[in-house]
Amino acid sequence: MAKDRTTTADLRRVAERVLKLAKAEGVDHMEVDAGTNTDALTRFANNTIHQNVAEHTVSISVRAIFDGRTARATTNKTDDDSLRRVVAAAASLAKNQPKNPDLLPSLGEQKYQKVARYFASTAETTPQDRARAVTKVCRHAGKNKQTAAGIFVSGGSHSVMANSRGLFAHYRQTRAEFSITILETDSSGWAKANSPDIRKIDPVVLAESASEKSARSRQPRELAPGHYVTILEPAAVLDLVGFLFFDFGGTALLDKRSCLTGRMGKKLFGENITVWDDVYHPLQTGWPYDGEGTPRQKVLLIDRGVPKNVVYARSTAKKMKTKPTGHGFSLPNDFGEAPMNIVFAGSDKSVDQMVASTERGVLVTRLWYIREVDPYSKILTGMTRDGTFLVENGKVAGGVRNFRFNQSLIEMLANVEMLGPAVRAAGEEAFEMVVPAMKVRDFHFSEVTKF
Amino acid sequence: MHDLANWALDTAKRRGATYADARVMDIRHRDVSTKNGEVGTLSESESLGIGIRVIAEGSWGFASTDRLTRVGVQACAAEAVAIAKASALAKIEDIALAPERAYVDVWQNPYLKDPFKIPVERQIDLLLAADREMRKVKGVTVAEGSMAFRRIDQLFVSSMGSSIQQTKVQSGAGIVALSFSGNELQKRSYPSSFGGQHMLKGYELIESLNLVGNAQRVGEECVALHSAAPCPQGQSTIILESSQLGLQIHESIGHPIELDRVLGMEANFAGMSFLTTEKLRKLKYGSDIVNVVADARLEHGEGLGTFGYDDEGVPAQKIPIITNGLFTGYLSSRETASAIGEKRSGGTVRCESWNRLPMIRMTNVSIDPGTWKYEDLIADTDDAILMETNRSWSIDDRRYHFQFSTEIGWEIKGGKKGRMIKSPSYSGITTEFWNSCDAICSRDYWTLWGTPNCGKGQPMQTMGTGHGASPARFRNVKTGVAFSK
Numbered sequence: 001m002a003k004d005r006t007t008t009a010d011l012r013r014v015a016e017r018v019l020k021l022a023k024a025e026g027v028d029h030m031e032v033d034a035g036t037n038t039d040a041l042t043r044f045a046n047n048t049i050h051q052n053v054a055e056h057t058v059s060i061s062v063r064a065i066f067d068g069r070t071a072r073a074t075t076n077k078t079d080d081d082s083l084r085r086v087v088a089a090a091a092s093l094a095k096n097q098p099k100n101p102d103l104l105p106s107l108g109e110q111k112y113q114k115v116a117r118y119f120a121s122t123a124e125t126t127p128q129d130r131a132r133a134v135t136k137v138c139r140h141a142g143k144n145k146q147t148a149a150g151i152f153v154s155g156g157s158h159s160v161m162a163n164s165r166g167l168f169a170h171y172r173q174t175r176a177e178f179s180i181t182i183l184e185t186d187s188s189g190w191a192k193a194n195s196p197d198i199r200k201i202d203p204v205v206l207a208e209s210a211s212e213k214s215a216r217s218r219q220p221r222e223l224a225p226g227h228y229v230t231i232l233e234p235a236a237v238l239d240l241v242g243f244l245f246f247d248f249g250g251t252a253l254l255d256k257r258s259c260l261t262g263r264m265g266k267k268l269f270g271e272n273i274t275v276w277d278d279v280y281h282p283l284q285t286g287w288p289y290d291g292e293g294t295p296r297q298k299v300l301l302i303d304r305g306v307p308k309n310v311v312y313a314r315s316t317a318k319k320m321k322t323k324p325t326g327h328g329f330s331l332p333n334d335f336g337e338a339p340m341n342i343v344f345a346g347s348d349k350s351v352d353q354m355v356a357s358t359e360r361g362v363l364v365t366r367l368w369y370i371r372e373v374d375p376y377s378k379i380l381t382g383m384t385r386d387g388t389f390l391v392e393n394g395k396v397a398g399g400v401r402n403f404r405f406n407q408s409l410i411e412m413l414a415n416v417e418m419l420g421p422a423v424r425a426a427g428e429e430a431f432e433m434v435v436p437a438m439k440v441r442d443f444h445f446s447e448v449t450k451f
Numbered sequence: 452m453h454d455l456a457n458w459a460l461d462t463a464k465r466r467g468a469t470y471a472d473a474r475v476m477d478i479r480h481r482d483v484s485t486k487n488g489e490v491g492t493l494s495e496s497e498s499l500g501i502g503i504r505v506i507a508e509g510s511w512g513f514a515s516t517d518r519l520t521r522v523g524v525q526a527c528a529a530e531a532v533a534i535a536k537a538s539a540l541a542k543i544e545d546i547a548l549a550p551e552r553a554y555v556d557v558w559q560n561p562y563l564k565d566p567f568k569i570p571v572e573r574q575i576d577l578l579l580a581a582d583r584e585m586r587k588v589k590g591v592t593v594a595e596g597s598m599a600f601r602r603i604d605q606l607f608v609s610s611m612g613s614s615i616q617q618t619k620v621q622s623g624a625g626i627v628a629l630s631f632s633g634n635e636l637q638k639r640s641y642p643s644s645f646g647g648q649h650m651l652k653g654y655e656l657i658e659s660l661n662l663v664g665n666a667q668r669v670g671e672e673c674v675a676l677h678s679a680a681p682c683p684q685g686q687s688t689i690i691l692e693s694s695q696l697g698l699q700i701h702e703s704i705g706h707p708i709e710l711d712r713v714l715g716m717e718a719n720f721a722g723m724s725f726l727t728t729e730k731l732r733k734l735k736y737g738s739d740i741v742n743v744v745a746d747a748r749l750e751h752g753e754g755l756g757t758f759g760y761d762d763e764g765v766p767a768q769k770i771p772i773i774t775n776g777l778f779t780g781y782l783s784s785r786e787t788a789s790a791i792g793e794k795r796s797g798g799t800v801r802c803e804s805w806n807r808l809p810m811i812r813m814t815n816v817s818i819d820p821g822t823w824k825y826e827d828l829i830a831d832t833d834d835a836i837l838m839e840t841n842r843s844w845s846i847d848d849r850r851y852h853f854q855f856s857t858e859i860g861w862e863i864k865g866g867k868k869g870r871m872i873k874s875p876s877y878s879g880i881t882t883e884f885w886n887s888c889d890a891i892c893s894r895d896y897w898t899l900w901g902t903p904n905c906g907k908g909q910p911m912q913t914m915g916t917g918h919g920a921s922p923a924r925f926r927n928v929k930t931g932v933a934f935s936k
Binding site for chain 1: 484486489490491492493494495496497498499500510511512513514515516517518527530531533534535537538540541542543570571572575579592593595629631634635636714715716717718719720722725806807808842843844845846847848849851852854856874876878880909910929932933934935936
């Protein structure tokens with residue numbers, strides 16, 4: 001992958017050109033987000049690479065602000081004519097709309113806590129590096145008479161935010177991800193990890209874990225639907241709880257579309273559930289500022305089962321007579337804010353200990369196609385996938401056919417019997433979080449599929 | 452555009468590519484939304500770049516860039532070849548492509564009114580007028596409206612000599628009312644949920660939807676749902692209105708017929724398919740009245756899956772997918788068609804943008820209209836639940852077991868539409884469900900719905916797909932499981 005050589009100074013110069021053009025165009029206030037993205041992904045299936053891609057992109061996104069009116073325009077062209085055109089487009093859109101009395105002027109200069117999430121080892125990863133790792137895991141699968149499919153990703157992004165009131169923020173981050181599914185005739189296993197630092201990802205270890213799950217789930221038996229003690233590995237927990245946190249925004253409460261409406265401060269979950277939003281946590285990633293440039297704060301969302309706080313963008317905070325927490329989305333938007341750096345308090349129980357303590361239950365590796373059935377009782381539906389096991393008498397007794405679940409997330413978090421250590425988990429339905437494995441009683445599997 | 456694309460092909464060939472294609476795409480978006488009397492999102496964006504796909508040493512490579520100088524494009528083409536050579540480290544056999552001839556052509560979808568030339572204040576005014584009508588209804592807690600417009604100008608060239616210019620203009624809009632009361636949050640949308648109706652049309656689509664004229668009803672139905680009866684749990688006859696049937700087709704026919712899934716290429720993410728190749732022309736997918744096609748041609752309608760050529764230069768086609776209930780065809784690419792011994796690609800490969808690799812996507816996967824008048828279908832039904840407008844959808848990773856819920860339902864008793872039902876849901880196994888279809892309404896009730904948000908692939912690509920459907924009846928379907936305890 002060609003390394004992105006753009007510097008903060010390069011992006012700052014683009015931002016300053018935009019601010020100058022905006023001034024010349026008579027825009028009251030202008031906000032600029034300028035960034036570059038370099039990503040590469042090697043995709044494999046049937047024990048061979050079938051897709052191998054790289055992209056280099058630039059984005060210049062500008063927001064014009066006039067008295068009570070705002071709009072955004074975005075381009076990937078950095079010549080003066082294009083920048084002038086994008087400024088004019090944002091200004092024209094902004095002027096031609098009714099005034100919004102809740103719109104605030106943009107922020108001035110801010111101070112940000114530093115985070116270090118850029119690793120040269122990730123940025124310098126080559127297609128050959130990824131291909132060699134993939135070749136190794138594919139050969140490993142072939143030797144086991146298994147079939148491997150997955151991805152190996154490396155890349156990074158670099159962005160600045162500036163406005164005409166003196167705000168300037170910058171951030172750069174690398175990312176690496178490896179995900180693998182191992183398939184056999186009637187079984188499969190899965191593992192995934194991601195990190196800003198590619199050295200923390202070991203494709204072979206992940207492949208071995210997926211391979212073992214596939215081998216252990218051969219000849220799956222069909223269990224009757226019902227309520228089971230269920231051990232959810234961290235990726236399964238992540239993909240479920242990801243549906244909860246958009247409810248922890250001030251706008252969601254104001255709109256009465258949050259499941260916390262009328263429930264703040266009341267015991268809703270188990271005593272063992274404590275959750276923060278914390279972008280500064282060592283296992284977290286992401287910008288230390290929000291879509292308006294407000295510094296992100298660590299916020300205690302759930303304290304021993306009680307929803308304590310939600311997060312606020314600036315205008316939401318003003319409406320709700322409180323202070324912004326630095327969780328607003330880029331303006332203009334309809335949804336206000338959400339916590340995006342979730343960290344659960346964990347405990348010390350391993351998945352093996354959870355299994356050993358279970359007389360009869362189900363062990364779940366991963367979930368799939370989760371959707372919200374009811375937003376207030378927070379019933380979610382979805383399927384198990386790639387490694388679902390019967391647990392009997394403290395041991396994994398073999399694979400079972402995949403279940404559909406219809407389960408209230410609120411009830412699930414009130415029924416947690418054991419927690420594992422909180423780890424950085426990666427799934428497919430939610431953004432990455434720091435979550436533990438959970439042993440849950442009465443998890444509702446409503447139907448069974450054919451495999 | 453031509454110079455850029457040709458620099459890419461020349462460099463790729465010089466570096467050792469045995470096949471190369473390039474897509475230069477210039478994409479423009481406008482998004483407008485309102486919420487509770489105020490403007491929400493108001494944005495425009497443009498993105499211009501080139502994606503270069505090559506085969507070198509028998510393997511695929513792809514690179515993309517928005518550095519559209521000669522040096523930038525040549526570097527990108529060289530990178531694509533280098534990536535292909537890296538892919539070859541894990542090669543089992545050389546990539547083979549089904550034959551296709553070269554085309555030189557220009558194609559554009561017809562439209563009457565360029566949505567980007569309609570003043571944005573007019574678009575906002577329309578959404579705010581619908582917003583006011585919804586909020587006139589006591590009990591509506593949130594009213595939302597949205598419009599989205601897209602224009603894509605693209606050039607495809609290939610080392611086989613194709614040079615195809617296409618322009619696509621797409622429009623869409625919808626409104627939503629929410630009502631919170633007691634312990635319930637109810638929702639009604641029009642004309643469909645999750646963004647409304649989207650087609651390959653100009654602003655004339657928005658004007659034809661009559662958002663304002665439907666807004667009060669949407670608000671009233673939303674509030675009335677609080678006092679509606681719950682969905683019964685058990686086995687029942689159901690009638691699905693056309694947009695819900697469109698999504699049912701999308702999930703339980705459109706995705707399983709994607710040949711890349713069938714061949715395992717999506718196994719790690721989107722999943723595989725129960726439609727393994729030995730089932731082709733053998734599996735009874737549905738009842739005898741079920742006929743489904745994948746049709747990208749303009750003759751089928753101005754759907755989100757309509758185009759002149761796909762993104763590897765194959766002309767739009769009509770493919771019979773289910774013929775009198777029998778499974779008869781897949782969605783294919785040149786590579787996957789070759790892998791199963793088909794003579795030609797079905798022409799279903801598309802990419803979201805210049806920086807994404809083209810892959811198999813649904814075109815317009817539609818069920819043929821039946822013969823029933825809607826009124827006669829209701830009158831012919833003794834005991835059923837009529838379900839309208841999707842609220843949630845989920846299906847397993849091989850596309851056997853699904854569960855859907857809709858925003859609203861009605862009891863059908865003795866051939867008449869009766870009381871309202873809240874949160875109706877149904878579930879089943881794909882082939883059992885389609886084999887239980889015993890009535891489909893006629894062309895008069897058929898709508899080509901647009902699904903603008905279909906996700907697939909890694910990196911994820913969002914694509915618009917089309918699904919023509921008219922209301923249909925299904926027997927002995929499991930209902931109400933979503934709320935079972």
